[in-house]
Amino acid sequence: MVSILANVAVQGILTGLVYGLMALGLSVIFGVVRVVNFAHGEFTVIAMYAAFVLFTALKLDPIIAMLPIAIVFFGIGYLLQMVLINPFVGRAEHEQFILLVGLAIVIVNALLMIFGPDAHPTNLSYAFDSYLVGSLIFDKVRVYAAIAALGVASALFLFFRFTQTGTAIRACADNLVGAAVVGLNINRLYALTFGLGLACVGAAGALMVTIADVAPSLAPAYTLLAFTIVIIGGLGSMAGALIGGILIGVSEALAGFLVAPSMKSMFSFGLLIAVLILRPQGLMGRT
């Protein structure tokens, strides 16, 4: 029993890292631009469909397709911030909310019209391969996806830590007025940030097709999932997003195994409620 639970937990950790990458995008955007992306799951699902189409048409492995998709998503995010979201920066939360909810409705239904409501699996040739370490079984796809997710997250972390642009973006997040006073181009940095956030989503979405069958109905669920993870980990904390992702991944896996798969998100929301009450700034958030 213990070894089964350990195996389930390992699955959860690997899945959780991909969840964490998706949530990282949300956290980065909120931490800097102060806009809550209520269309986050919708963008994730677009990326999933992109990876799915690339795989069925060109036999491109999602773990490789991740890179071009992330680059395209960076462009989409940059444009989206420049054209649509910039006028809403600093406006009331509910106005941003309506704008992005409108966008989310458009995306989901466009996907529904193009691909239909049915779930599409991505059948990788190595889908059933696994590594055996001791008594623990590691699914090959999940290991690849988790490593790729960690790689993208580390690249982003290094970018924010060590490049000049990354430092400038952090300056905007810490003190917007100060950043503007020293001559930083806020609009461009915001657009870059939104682009980076969506690049995370693009990469995460591509990896997600190795774990889940893609369907338009996943979108709102993923939006909620990203929120849950980010709040649990602490909004604006990059490590928090990954840790939150792992926690939710494990909680989903264990709840799905021990209770019922359909009840797994109930435990995530329970965890969210508990964190909001006990530590509202999140596990890794600053007070």
Next chain:
Amino acid sequence: MRSLWADLPARGRVLLGLLLGALLSAPLVADRYLISVLILVFYFAYLGEAWNIMMGFAGQLSLGHALYVGLGAYVTAALWLYAGIGPWLGVFLAVMIAALFGLAIGWLGWRFGIEGVYFALLTIAFAEFTRIAFDHLDAFGGSGGLFLPVNTAQATEWWNLRGGPLLFYYLALALAACAVLLVARLGRSGLGYQWLAVREDPQAASALGINVFRARMTAMLISSSMTAVGGVFYAFYYRSLFPAQVFDIGRSIELILAPVIGGLGTVFGPVVGAFILTPLGETLIAVMDRVGVDAPGAKAIFYGLSLMTIIYVQPNGVWPWLARALGFKEQA
């Protein structure tokens, strides 16, 4: 009632009187389809007014109001099915339970300094938690749904909310009208001014001696209770309840659209919003049918685009603009 009347200029009184007269006599000329659209308009106007108290007046964003609709609906439906207790009695228990949930969420949130986006997420979390719980509560039908059977012997028991479209038409109209009166009255009360102060600046309000926590809790109490009554209406109008539909986050979003589009924190905003949005959706379906486009998503896409356009062009909602165009005072 007096305050609403006094706030309106003469032209407004005439317009309001004409509108009410038209709506009261509409069933004489309208067909069943138009009646069903108007019922939806009133229903969303009513729920919009209830949500508006939380967001428009007290300034707290709730994205989980489907929770109170669902609780109201399920409690009265279950009482009717299992105990034979009619909705007129059941509504009291429904309101009590929904208000308890609302107060618990408010207490958890505001006592621990959870506000803004975080509070909105807390409300979503509770609504989703309850949705999944109801999916697995077999006593309430689980995910298979709870149904109120049509029993011919009771088909005309209007006091048990059994009847045709006319009954529900006038009931929905009455609910919406009462909600407008209540919000108008609250808006001009001491409590209403406390809410506005708390909404604009909680710290300043607190410095003035306003109990911020209590003001917010009162808003939650009134808003969740009103919303639960809407749920009772839902249960007996549609006669079938599925957790995935009733508690869905889509429902929570749907019911906030009318007040946001119409104008937050205004008395007539939710009504105006409901009169714009519901017919907009219905017209879209009709136009699509006429043109011969058979695409269920197209309607929703246009709906989403309309939302984005309206919030882009009129961020304060349509009513303040409309009120100015009609020559009213903006507050009315």
